[in-house]
Amino acid sequence: METKVCAHAIITGRVQGVFFRMETKRAAEQREVNGWVKNRMDGTVEALFEGDKEKVESVLRWCEEEGPPLSDVKKVSLSWEDYSGRFNGFKIVY
Helix, strand or coil: CCCEEEEEEEEEEECCCCCHHHHHHHHHHHCCCEEEEEECCCCCEEEEEEEEHHHHHHHHHHHHHHCCCCCEEEEEEEEEECCCCCCCCEEECC
């Protein structure tokens, strides 16, 4: 049985105006990870990922190491929260 986790991330760098939210949604959906992603007023991107631990960690690695081609991630600040199972799919929040 897979361990279910919830990761809350703040992604810093050149992450707005480079399709980061759309590509994060795609990466999460490909890995069957639920949650949301949104731009913040301070120029960062915030995301919440829920799902199997290995899949969530895979999306986090994608955010930090790959991201969209025009992005330049400087830092991913991460906090682990209790898994809730309240999300059905992955969405972009505006």
